[in-house]
Amino acid sequence: MADMQTTYIMIKPDGVQRGLVGEIINRFERKGLRMVGLRQLTPSMELAETHYAVHSERPFYSGLIEFITSGPVVAMAWTGVDAISVARNIIGPTNGRDAAPGTIRGDWAMDIGHNIIHGSDGEDTASFELGLWFPDGLCDWVLDAESQIYE
């Protein structure tokens, strides 16, 4: 399919601690996205710093690195047509207090620093992040339901 993209999605330590892993996975699955990667790990400092390198000059950076390395995250890869923007819409804006109900952050987040989940913001970022968190590659499979999901 022409506009197929794969995006990097990560449930942050607050989302894992609050027991939201299953409900979050369900939101992407029921939308019609195809899971092609899943792993749970506590990120090393090096991994976290590489992932968030773009924010290294921001005042919140050290707190962000401390938070993201504080416990396990759930790293995921999801594929679909325009998956990057579709996933960002499911997630909602960065500050949970501004996020609409029905989005992940709108339903569960109250703070910009503890906002449950990460999603890639563009194609270059997605391929960088997928390579970083899934160095062994992704799972290539056929979701039969895509014949019903897409026209």
Ligand code: IDP
């Ligand atoms: P995004 O996750 O919606 O793409 P970004 O602007 O890329 O948001 O910021 C990356 C992450 O850095 C956010 O998800 C949030 O965890 C954290 N962050 C961003 N801005 C702030 C802030 O002003 N204070 C604390 N943490 C922040």
Ligand code: MG
């Ligand atoms: Mg971002």
